[in-house]
Amino acid sequence: MSRLQTGYRSKNKEESRTLIEKVELENIDLFQRFSSPSSNILNILEEEFSINAYIRGNILFIKGEKENVKACLAFTTELIGLYRAGSFLSNDDISRLAGEKIKNPQESVGSHIFENILITPRKKAIAPRTLNQKKYVDFIYRKDIVIGVGPAGTGKTYLAMACAISLFQKKLFDRIILTRPAVEAGERLGFLPGDISQKINPYLRPLYDALYEMLEFEKAIKYIETDIIEVAPIAFMRGRSLNNSFIILDEAQNATNEQMKMVLTRIGSGSKIIINGDITQTDLPSGKDSGLITASRILKDIDGIEIVHFTGQDVQRHKLVQDIIKAYETNEIYKIPEK
Numbered sequence: 144m145s146r147l148q149t150g151y152r153s154k155n156k157e158e159s160r161t162l163i164e165k166v167e168l169e170n171i172d173l174f175q176r177f178s179s180p181s182s183n184i185l186n187i188l189e190e191e192f193s194i195n196a197y198i199r200g201n202i203l204f205i206k207g208e209k210e211n212v213k214a215c216l217a218f219t220t221e222l223i224g225l226y227r228a229g230s231f232l233s234n235d236d237i238s239r240l241a242g243e244k245i246k247n248p249q250e251s252v253g254s255h256i257f258e259n260i261l262i263t264p265r266k267k268a269i270a271p272r273t274l275n276q277k278k279y280v281d282f283i284y285r286k287d288i289v290i291g292v293g294p295a296g297t298g299k300t301y302l303a304m305a306c307a308i309s310l311f312q313k314k315l316f317d318r319i320i321l322t323r324p325a326v327e328a329g330e331r332l333g334f335l336p337g338d339i340s341q342k343i344n345p346y347l348r349p350l351y352d353a354l355y356e357m358l359e360f361e362k363a364i365k366y367i368e369t370d371i372i373e374v375a376p377i378a379f380m381r382g383r384s385l386n387n388s389f390i391i392l393d394e395a396q397n398a399t400n401e402q403m404k405m406v407l408t409r410i411g412s413g414s415k416i417i418i419n420g421d422i423t424q425t426d427l428p429s430g431k432d433s434g435l436i437t438a439s440r441i442l443k444d445i446d447g448i449e450i451v452h453f454t455g456q457d458v459q460r461h462k463l464v465q466d467i468i469k470a471y472e473t474n475e476i477y478k479i480p481e482k
Contacts, residue, residue, distance in 0.1 A: 162212040166203040183234045191241035218244045221252040260305040269305040282449040291419040293453025294468045299419035307389040317387040321350045324397040325376040386411035395420035395435040403434025
């Protein structure tokens, strides 16, 4: 066990509010986790808890206002416990977990660490990081149709792709189909050079990027060439019945009502459809309703279909992204009217 020592300064009113806690890093592994050049833990603790953190010898000092130091000590103690249990946590994970501890002091840090979906070829663990993301992944495993609605950076497509590859590797599906609307599929697309596959490739590039991260490059290419994994615009889904397939419709806010109905009715025996989008970022022409908005409204009470609404709190990108999303959500001019 780490030995926690307390010292309390009381020379004057200013110092009476100052507390210093000391945590002994009792082995080299713990010491390196907190002090190595690649570690940003001390900076994270200082930023999240508004304290000063530094190491002298093998002792971690936490100094600051009493309540802040106590909160930081509680988090640090739980963090060390997770390290002892063998958890690997990135700097982003630590920052996220610290934020959760501040919001919910009574909840254990471990309750916000969820089971991995997939380990990438580069040994990156992909797992949900928020309760909403956990709910979304659970629904993907249990339901045949799941609709994820929310801002960019909430992991809608990324987590769905990880689930698809994980379940495919377990031989629960024969194929993975990734599709997106190509909104500018008319005149402007026609002016682009190349054949049809070259014209639509820019619209599908984000799906390829995620795919190449989660599978070995050569294996991904082989699957694509043999149509085991198909990446195609939404128009290519028409007239098909897709059996034993894991289907992801990305950027669904740009699908029309007709396109959305068409995709939803492609589901065949043993298949699953995941539909994702951000209703605040539709690129449809004026006067065209978004199929995602309509579907999330009229399908919400159907048994076997689940709809997950993500918020800015689920964003796992740069912290400023949460602030940007919040600013847009609270701006009356930008709010999407209810229908």
